[in-house]
Amino acid sequence: MSNPRLQKRRENLIRRLLIVIILFMSLPLGLAGCSGSRETNDHAADRGTLDLRNWSFEEDGAISLDGEWAFFPRQLLAPEQLSAQRGGEHYVNVPKSWNSYPKGYGLSDGQGYATYRLKIRIDPTKKVLAIRVPNIYSAYTMWINGEMLASKGKVGTSEELSQADQYPVVVAFKADTDELDLVVQVSNFQHRKGGIWVDFKLGESGTLFRMQNWSAAQDMSILGSLLIIGIYHIGLYAFRRQEKFTIHFGLLCLIIALRAGVTGDSYLLQIFPISWEMGLKLGYISLPLCAISGYLYVFQLFPQDGSKKAIKWVMGIGLLLTLIVVMFPAIVYSQILLLFQSFVLVVGLYSLVVLVAARVNRREGATFVLAGMAVFVMTVLNDVLFYNEWLVYTQLVPLGLFFFILMQSFIISTRFSSALRKGELVSNQLRELNTHLEERIEERTDTLKKTNQTLEKANRELGRMETSRRHFMTNISHDLRTPITLLQGYLEAIQDGVVNTEEQRQRYVRMMLGKVSGLERLIRDLFELSKLEAGQLRFDKASVCLSAWMEQLCEQYEIDVRSAGLALDCTFIHGEEDAVQVDPQQIKLQLDLPRMDQVIANLVYNAIKHTQAGGRITLTFSYSHLTKEVLLHVTDSGIGIEAEHLPFIFDRFYKKEMSRNSAEGSSGLGLAIAKEIIEAHGGKIGASSEPGRSTTIWLSLPASQNEKGVKNSLIQPV
Template sequence: MDGMRKIGWLWLGLLLCLNLWSWPRAFAEEGTGDAGAVLDLTGWDLTQSTVSLGGSWDLYWGQLLTPEQIDRGLQEQAPLRVQVPAVWSTAFHEGEALSNQGYGTYRVRLLLPEGADLPPLSLYVRGVATSYKLWVNGKPLASNGTVGRSLSTMVPYNLPKVVSFQPKPGSNELVMQVSNFVQRKGGIWEPIHLGSTEQIGRERTIRFGLEAFIIGSLLIMGLYHLGLYAARKKDRSSLYFGLLCLAVVARTSVLGEEVGLYVFPGISWEAAVKVEYISAFVGMQMLLQFVYREYWDRQHPVIVRASMAIHLLLTVFVLVAPARVYTYLMLFYHLFVVVPVLMFLVFVYIRSIFARTRESLVNMLGFVCFAAAILADILFFNHFIRSGIYLPYGLLFFLFTQSVHLALKFARTAREAERLSKELKVHNDTLEHKIQARTLALQKSHDELFHLNEKLSRIEQFRRQLLSDISHELGTPITAIRGYSIAMVEGVIQDDYAKYAKRIYDRSQVLERLIEDLTELTKLETGQIQFHYKPMEVVPFFQQLFRRYELDMLERASQFVWLEGSTLPDGSSSYVARMDPIRMEQVVLNILWNAKKFIPEDGRIEMRVDIVPGTVSGAVEAVISVCDNGRGIPEQELESVFDRFYRSKESRRAVKGTGLGLSICKEIVHYHQGRIGAENIPGSGCRVYFTLPVVSGREFSEKEEDHGGASAAR
């Protein structure tokens, strides 16, 4: 409690100093009737560095004047001589401080070296509240928002800009109209820098790149800590620290170089200011909860709850109120919320050091730097110092100390885990053999049950598929047979019994063929058919099949032709594939039979074998093709021809066919590690093809010799 009392007295002293420092300081004076405010830059070496245009400027208060109007003497009153950068409320006119709500025109003359061939120069314009229009030597070169004489006529916006111009030797004039009715600050409150276009561009790039780097780093770390929390919900410190990082990312994105407004240019000025203030509230609350969670014994949660209530009320107020209202709360928030919270957190760290909490000294060092950065930003945004936005850098250093803390913590955890692992190993050595024997027995039982279950599943799948297909496809033939039989029994058919008996016989043949095909296809799909693979030379095998069915094809086709296929330029004259010759003959016969059905009376059928590179690197495939000059297959049905019971309109008019032949072919080719497909030939006709993996005869012979030599050695 004595420590808390000392912290309280320190806070009261700081509060008094800040209030004394925040009193307005008069520096404005009436114009003296001379040539106006002048900044003498004749001794400036513009090739070496940039220069800040800070100093005395003319301010035509309550007047929006163009350079032409100033030159013609159309101003209503003499200008005030004010300091730049500074807000309007620090200037006095006729004994009264100017209001931060209003408008005016700044003017200053820049004296550059005479007779010099000056290169292009650039102005780096940053903090101007809250809209402006800039002329250089009478030319309008830049603007932010819309300058107006009232809240309804102005449009606020504040985005850092680089303004380039060609200077004149000697006197150069800058005129800037500024208006503000939307926030607590008004005027040029950050210095304007002048330099060569190259220097200003480099300075702008460095600033922008540095802020973008900081934003990216904090964003990654914030998401990383949120990921840690998602993986382990008990560790709320990761949640608080992750949200703290994201809050600083949001605040940094709309301050300084305002990187976020370049990424999301549609964000309004009002929305950006709300993000700035709300992110400050969220970040301060997350910082308090993080440190409290890590280093406090949780005896006084009322501090965290009070802070949470205050920040929630402030957040709601910022969301519903306009910026011209809630921006005036910032100084009070800094004095009565931020400073006390920081003092309390310093007390928490000091307490943890005396309690000898591990790594607390390292963390306190990072926190002190972070707190110093927060205080520096408070002084900057309240116009006590002229440079600021150190919060991201302070958080990066704080993040570094936290990384050291986590590394030490993980190292300690790893050492503890090693110790426990060794102890556990000693205890488990006596159980290892028993567990191993029991595991082998359980594995054996599991394997037996798995294979049995797999076999039962295939049988059940086969039964269900077979019953489903039979009930689906056998209805029409059975109905026809029943109809003819009833007609003959009841005497409806009294003559020509042989004709109807022939029809019944034909339908029964269709049923028999359908049942056989269904049974074979279902066995193929459920793995119940054994294949007898043999190494076969591909081209001679399919040439033999061509000759075997040549006469059958010529019953309908006028030409059945064998074409010489292409081959690879590898010098090999033969290629070998592992296949079941009976099943492969079944594939070829089904494809040829389909081609025979769908060609015209004088049709042509071609068969060929091509050796081509396979789809797998280094592999070779044989492509067996059967082409016909029929009508082809409708394009929308090409992918369906290998489905069960698929039949096109032309196929349905055929005398025979179950719609299962190509499905059977597909399954057989699949067992041979091949592919099957169909495509239309431009002009007329269709091509059905399938592939088989092959090796050259020379490569196959070398493998056989190696295999034989190894067998002999054994």
């Protein structure tokens, strides 16, 4: 069997690993914010010129070419034309799409063409420099010092004359001059946004190529991992179709891999002959398909916490968005990118709600899925900000989804590991069972013998209870029949004229009233006992000081005891185990005083009836530190109770001559009622006796000790 302590330690280790991974995933955002602010504030282009003469590419590394660039709207100017150009330029912030430029020279609908220019002053160097050109929507041509170094797609002045194409490139050039003249022609008639809205980077060629290689290695690692994980889990589903979540998980991995391959550096577009339009369609289609497969995966993992109705909505909206991408060109569906992002975000947030419910309900693996989904939703928010130019950083959805998948790998591994552990456990148990079969048979035989003994004992108890029931029925029949018979006799005597005088009639009426009162007491006691046993009688408990209760009991019964020719003693004694003597004023009990007075009255008046004149009745109180309870002994010097009757004195209608339930006028239920009341207070009651010498009825009640003491009054506030 598995060790609970080892299992708990394993869970704690996984949680710590999860926290470390989340912190690691959050680090790029923090570093990007720090580095971005330093470059923007200290080295930014001003009115088309960027001064980098005090910048060391060897020591300081690469730098983003951010700031004010010269912008020539609706003009495609070559470097030689710009040399002869005088005026007509505007200065715009780069990176930023030309949709957001002022109306006077901006292209608010994203469609059009323009020329960008930036002059960069540097210290001449013999080292080779390079520029990393980002994705520019949707075609461009770039010159440095009049030399064309990069071109993607076909720049044109209309949709018919232009052709879209893009993926980032790094181009190297000589930097043996003190100024670099960077000219970029851009045209866009295929996408919702145009212009340069991702930053250029300038640095030593070795540095930029290393950065490009490192970025490619990271992206290809993510892409390869997604493909392997996706194919693996689709294979799991093929062999075990009961685990439906594996097929959705595998499809999610493949869809994410597809999106990672056609966005960013667009490796699939570089490797395979895929057109720009097809690549963009694949990227957009992946968004709703990711939402569909992601929610289906979460639902299959935790169907008790998800909603089947939500599946219809998610699939309906997702397929509708997919159909729009398939049927319309990029210029149409790219205009509603925010709708795609909102759909993914809403589905992600609803999935978070489902996962929180699963975590609250302690579903297996809910913590891992919740952490992965939370990071994914954060990256979706980042991408919404990035694509709408509210945050200029980079897209992080592939990274966030990769982390989400990593978390899912944990849960799937945990489930399969749990299944393997259970299989190993069953195998070990079978092996142990085969090895120790004889010992187990012997143990089972001993267990059966003990069970038989228990059943025999229970059978004896049932027999005793059946005997008690018969006695009960006999006694109640006798106790009801006797006074009824007498009443009938009295009434017949009056009817037959036996009773002639007024004095006789009054005496007979008094006797009948006495019998009726006895019957009323019997019925009342039976009714009360039934309510006590059914737990239907309400107890109004209050905080009672032991010292005040003792004083009240002594005063209440002293006159009756002395009137019977007996002596009454009330004492408080300290227990032998008490190292420190406690004052009764420091002890509190929770009592329903009227019910408790009913119990004490029954015990005291029983003692009075069975004690001859000149005897003594003693109420002895004590407090036990060990059990936290008050003990009360009611002791008399009367005739006592024989040992054979002692175990039954708290039973209903047990009225043997020495049982304390046989006093004249008694219903035989007093001690049974007293026992129910004491047990309702959480206490116990019992008896001991020496026939011919004394009888003691004892009871214990829960109590507490107040170190500061309590006021010497009977009832204290609770």
